[in-house]
Amino acid sequence: MEVLVVTVTVNxxxxxxxxxxxxxxxxxxxxxxxxxxxGGRGLNASCVLHAWGTPTLAVVTAGGESGQKFxxxxxxxxxxxxxxxxxxxxxxxLILTDKQGLTVKLNEPGPHVTEExxxxxxEAVRRHLPxxxxxxxxxxxxxxxxxxxxxxxxQAAREQGVSTLLDTDGDVLQFGLEEKPTLxxxxxxxxxxxxxxxxxTRQHYKSAVQRILSMGAESVILSLGGxxxxxxRGDQIVEVIPPRVEAVTPIGAGDALNAxxxxxxxxxxxxxxxxxxxxxxxxASAKLPGMRFANRQQTEQIYDQVEIR
Numbered sequence: 060m061e062v063l064v065v066t067v068t069v070n071x072x073x074x075x076x077x078x079x080x081x082x083x084x085x086x087x088x089x090x091x092x093x094x095x096x097x098g099g100r101g102l103n104a105s106c107v108l109h110a111w112g113t114p115t116l117a118v119v120t121a122g123g124e125s126g127q128k129f130x131x132x133x134x135x136x137x138x139x140x141x142x143x144x145x146x147x148x149x150x151x152x153l154i155l156t157d158k159q160g161l162t163v164k165l166n167e168p169g170p171h172v173t174e175e176x177x178x179x180x181x182e183a184v185r186r187h188l189p190x191x192x193x194x195x196x197x198x199x200x201x202x203x204x205x206x207x208x209x210x211x212x213x214q215a216a217r218e219q220g221v222s223t224l225l226d227t228d229g230d231v232l233q234f235g236l237e238e239k240p241t242l243x244x245x246x247x248x249x250x251x252x253x254x255x256x257x258x259x260t261r262q263h264y265k266s267a268v269q270r271i272l273s274m275g276a277e278s279v280i281l282s283l284g285g286x287x288x289x290x291x292r293g294d295q296i297v298e299v300i301p302p303r304v305e306a307v308t309p310i311g312a313g314d315a316l317n318a319x320x321x322x323x324x325x326x327x328x329x330x331x332x333x334x335x336x337x338x339x340x341x342x343a344s345a346k347l348p349g350m351r352f353a354n355r356q357q358t359e360q361i362y363d364q365v366e367i368r
Contacts, residue, residue: 060139064108064115064193064321066101067184067212069177070169070201071119073129074098076154078348082161091158097132098152100197100226102140103314104321107340107352109138111322116140118183120172120201123148141187143180145172150201160306160345169201177204184212188219193321195224196240197314199231206230213238222324225276226317228252236275243271244317246282261298264289268296280320280334282313282341287365290334299334301342302364312341315352335365 075095079088101117108115115138121129122145129149133140147170156162188194194216196209209231216223222241225232228249236243250267251258258267264281268291271279278292287300319340323333339362343353353361 060116061114062116062139062187062191063113063325064105064195065184065187065191066105066108066115066117066195066197067180068099068101068117068119068198069172069180069204069208070150070199071097071099071102071121071129072150072152072166072169073125073132074152074154076156079155079157081159082155082157082163088157095128095132097129097136100314100317101195102133102136103311103352104195104197104318105138105140106136107315107318108322109136110352111318111355113322113325116187118143118180118187120145120176120180121149122146122170125149125151141183143176143183145170145176147171154310156310160309162310164310166199169199171203172201173203177208181211181215185215188216188221191219191221192325193222193224195226195317195321196235197224197226197317199227207234207237209235210238213240224317224321226313233274236271239275239277242278242280242320243276244280244282244313244320245271246313247284250281261289265296278330280316280337282316284309284312285342285345287338287342288316288334290331292330295330297331297334298368299338300366300368301338301361304342304346304361306345309345311352312345315344316341318352319358331367335367336362339365 105115105117117140125148150167150169153165225240281289316337320337323336343361
C-alpha cells in the first residue's frame with residue numbers, strides 16, 4: 060500500500076459537539092444537535108488528504124471503552140490507520156458552537172501514557188516512514204510523555220529523507236523546533252505563548268515569524284484565522300489574505316490548512332502557492348457547519364480569491 064503522508068496523533072479524543080442556536084453570556088440558548096466522533100488534529104489532516112486523493116495513513120493511540128467507541132467512529136472515515144493500544148481511556152473534548160460561528164472548545168488533558176506505550180508508538184511511526192514523503196506531527200502530548208518526544212520522530216523522519224510538519228503548542232513546540240522541522244504552523248495564540256509576548260499588529264506577526272524561523276524551523280505559517288496567515292521561509296515573508304467569509308465553525312480550519320499545504324507540495328506547487336492552497340482550504344472549511352472540511356472544488360473557489368502580499 061502506497062502511503063505519501065503519515066499523520067501522528069498521540070493524544071486523540073472523542074469530540075463531543077453541541078450546536079446551539081446561540082451562545083450568550085448570562086442568557087439561555089437552545090441545543091439544536093449533538094454528535095460524537097473520533098477527534099484529533101492528525102486525523103483531521105488525514106481526512107482532508109484522503110478526500111483530496113492523497114494516500115495517507117493515520118497513526119493514533121487508543122484504549123479502554125472510549126477507545127472502542129473511537130475506533131468504531133474512525134472506521135467510517137475511509138482512510139487506513141494504525142492504532143497503538145494504551146491502557147487508559149481516551150479523553151473527551153467538548154465543542155460548543157452556534158449558528159453565528161461562535162465556538163468554544165474545552166479539552167481534557169488526556170490519559171497518562173507510559174514510556175513503553177510511547178516506544179510502541181515511535182516504532183509504528185518508524186515502520187511507515189520508508190517511502191513516505193511527509194510526516195505530520197499534530198496536537199498535544201498526553202500526560203507522561205516527555206516534552207521532547209516529537210524531536211525523536213522528526214529526527215527519525217530526517218534519517219529517511221521525509222519532510223516534517225509540526226503543529227503543536229507550548230514547550231512541546233519549543234523542543235520540537237530544536238530538531239529543525241520542515242514546517243511549523245502555529246496559530247496566533249500558540250505563537251504568542253511560544254514567544255511569551257502579545258501579537259497584535261502586522262509588524263508583531265512578521266517579527267514572530269522571523270523569530271520562529273531563527274529558532275530552527277525551515278518554514279513557518281502563522282495562522283491568523285479569518286485574517287489569513289503570515290508565512291515565511293528563508294528571507295521571504297509574505298501576508299496571505301483570504302476573502303471575507305461568514306465563518307460557521309472555525310475549529311479544524313488549521314488542520315485543513317496543514318493538509319492542503321502538504322497536498323499542494325506533493326502536487327508540484329511552490330511554497331507560496333502551497334500556502335495559498337492551505338489558507339483557501341482553512342477558509343472554505345470554516346464556512347461549513349460542524350466539524351466538516353471543504354472538498355477541493357469548494358477550496359478552488361476560495362483559492363482564486365486569496366491574495367499574496
